Amino acid sequence: MTVIYVLWLRQLKRYFRSKARIIGSLGQPLIFLLAFGFGFGSIFQKASGKNYLDFLVPGIICMGILFTAVFTGLEIIWDRQFGFLKETLIAPISRFQIMIGRTLGGATISLFQGLLVLGISYLVGFRITHWETFPLALLFMILIALLFTSLGTAIASQLEDMQGFQLIMNFLIMPIFFFSGALFPPTGIPKPLEFLMRLNPLSYGVDGLRTSLGVISYFSIESDLLILGSTTLLLLVIGTYLFSKIQI
Amino acid sequence: MLVESIIKASNLVKKFGTFTAVDQVSFSIASGEIVAFLGPNGAGKSTTIKLLTTLSKPTSGFVYLLDNDVVLHPALCRKTFGIVFQDPSLDDELTAFENLEFHAVLYHVPKSIRRNRIPYLLQFVELWERRNDLVKRFSGGMKRRLEIARGLLHHPKIIFLDEPTLGLDPQTRNHIWEYLLRLNQEEKITIFFSTHYMEEAERVAQRIIIIDHGTIIAEGSPAALKQQSHSETMEEAFIKFTGKNIRDEDISTADTMRIHRRLWKR
Numbered sequence: 292m293t294v295i296y297v298l299w300l301r302q303l304k305r306y307f308r309s310k311a312r313i314i315g316s317l318g319q320p321l322i323f324l325l326a327f328g329f330g331f332g333s334i335f336q337k338a339s340g341k342n343y344l345d346f347l348v349p350g351i352i353c354m355g356i357l358f359t360a361v362f363t364g365l366e367i368i369w370d371r372q373f374g375f376l377k378e379t380l381i382a383p384i385s386r387f388q389i390m391i392g393r394t395l396g397g398a399t400i401s402l403f404q405g406l407l408v409l410g411i412s413y414l415v416g417f418r419i420t421h422w423e424t425f426p427l428a429l430l431f432m433i434l435i436a437l438l439f440t441s442l443g444t445a446i447a448s449q450l451e452d453m454q455g456f457q458l459i460m461n462f463l464i465m466p467i468f469f470f471s472g473a474l475f476p477p478t479g480i481p482k483p484l485e486f487l488m489r490l491n492p493l494s495y496g497v498d499g500l501r502t503s504l505g506v507i508s509y510f511s512i513e514s515d516l517l518i519l520g521s522t523t524l525l526l527l528v529i530g531t532y533l534f535s536k537i538q539i
Numbered sequence: 540m541l542v543e544s545i546i547k548a549s550n551l552v553k554k555f556g557t558f559t560a561v562d563q564v565s566f567s568i569a570s571g572e573i574v575a576f577l578g579p580n581g582a583g584k585s586t587t588i589k590l591l592t593t594l595s596k597p598t599s600g601f602v603y604l605l606d607n608d609v610v611l612h613p614a615l616c617r618k619t620f621g622i623v624f625q626d627p628s629l630d631d632e633l634t635a636f637e638n639l640e641f642h643a644v645l646y647h648v649p650k651s652i653r654r655n656r657i658p659y660l661l662q663f664v665e666l667w668e669r670r671n672d673l674v675k676r677f678s679g680g681m682k683r684r685l686e687i688a689r690g691l692l693h694h695p696k697i698i699f700l701d702e703p704t705l706g707l708d709p710q711t712r713n714h715i716w717e718y719l720l721r722l723n724q725e726e727k728i729t730i731f732f733s734t735h736y737m738e739e740a741e742r743v744a745q746r747i748i749i750i751d752h753g754t755i756i757a758e759g760s761p762a763a764l765k766q767q768s769h770s771e772t773m774e775e776a777f778i779k780f781t782g783k784n785i786r787d788e789d790i791s792t793a794d795t796m797r798i799h800r801r802l803w804k805r
Binding site: 293294296297301304305308309373374375377378379380381382383384385538539 | 589592593594595596613614615617618622624626627628629630631632633637640641642644645646647673689
């Protein structure tokens with residue numbers, strides 16, 4: 292337990308000591324929030340009669356968590372290249388402990404990032420109307436954070452360097468975000484796209500967060516929890532397995 | 540007198556595809572011995588050290604550290620040694636003290652012991668005054684000293700040093716070897732190190748093992764190796780054993796990243 296704790300603590304110390312990283316990672320969600328929120332707000336309102344900012348904020352929170360989680364998972368590549376990974380791999384502890392410590396650290400940072408986005412959303416006019424289900428919203432945020440930190444770790448375990456980073460961004464992370472229903476509803480769209488969105492685990496995270504923040508719901512909260520929870524567990528297992536195979 | 544063997548490598552082979560990096564390497568190191576492991580670039584030094592320290596699994600052959608098989612009992616073996624890698628492996632975003640504390644927890648050093656051990660080692664490597672500074676503000680020599688302190692934190696019986704003085708000025712190199720020799724005398728730690736500095740190997744090591752093209756080509760005390768090759772200096776002996784050809788060694792990605800980082804910082 293102490294080993295997992297220090298690995299978790301290390302991630303947090305690194306994050307909170309890098310002010311540029313905290314501020315920098317808020318840039319993208321903020322731009323999306325302002326550009327999309329105010330740019331498409333009136334069109335969305337006319338088409339659906341609903342407030343687009345209320346619809347958009349849960350999606351942008353998920354975006355903040357998604358990107359931070361994947362990046363913290365990918366930090367393994369840096370640790371590998373700058374030598375620190377050797378220090379942990381050579382210690383008399385199990386790879387499972389290392390994986391859990393790192394994942395919990397990454398997930399905590401991502402959750403914090405998501406809460407920061409929520410705080411900023413409050414400044415631009417978003418309001419939580421159902422505080423009683425806020426713990427459920429937190430649960431969804433934690434699951435998304437764990438899922439994508441595990442994904443980042445699983446990918447990083449297979450990469451030797453950052454050369455494949457753009458590939459991952461353009462062909463995995465961006466599609467996951469854009470086809471999750473974060474920016475537009477998963478209804479009234481071409482069937483192949485709808486199918487793609489249903490395959491995407493983040494769709495259930497976005498939907499679950501929207502439901503628990505009292506905005507709108509497209510799937511049932513039970514299916515959101517079940518699919519997101521089981522995918523998180525699966526990714527944790529895959530991530531742990533791939534991490535256990537790392538050789539320096 | 541029967542000398543206790545603390546490291547034993549037996550017919551060690553490591554292949555990467557069709558390339559054989561380490562080929563039938565066997566040697567035995569006695570407890571408290573100081574052994575230099577020499578070889579040209581790409582000879583198989585770092586790969587052998589990785590095999591000895593559980594970072595890589597041999598294709599065939601065995602390694603025993605204190606009679607424990609490193610493949611069968613890696614966790615047990617890891618407690619017995621400390622290591623200073625060729626490349627820095629500290630966390631630059633943590634302080635010197637935090638780096639040691641982190642290591643102590645990973646190696647299950649009880650809080651009651653690490654409370655005294657960390658300050659002792661930081662004073663030993665003359666970094667106590669800088670204990671709360673982030674490691675990224677340290678010079679290369681300070682980082683090396685901190686890595687040595689870290690490697691010794693869990694009271695290892697063996698310390699592996701992969702080119703520990705690479706790129707350091709003579710004063711810092713001298714300091715580092717003074718620490719290590721004191722440790723060898725006071726705590727009877729076995730020292731196994733690789734280096735490209737021949738005079739360093741000659742001055743410090745009781746025995747030298749030379750590896751080339753993955754196989755051991757010479758072994759003995761510095762005096763014996765010089766005599767065997769009819770050489771005046773260890774450098775001359777080394778060249779006679781390994782030849783005059785310059786060896787190519789691919790620049791690793793880590794090296795490339797480090798170069799980029801340095802350029803970026805300018």
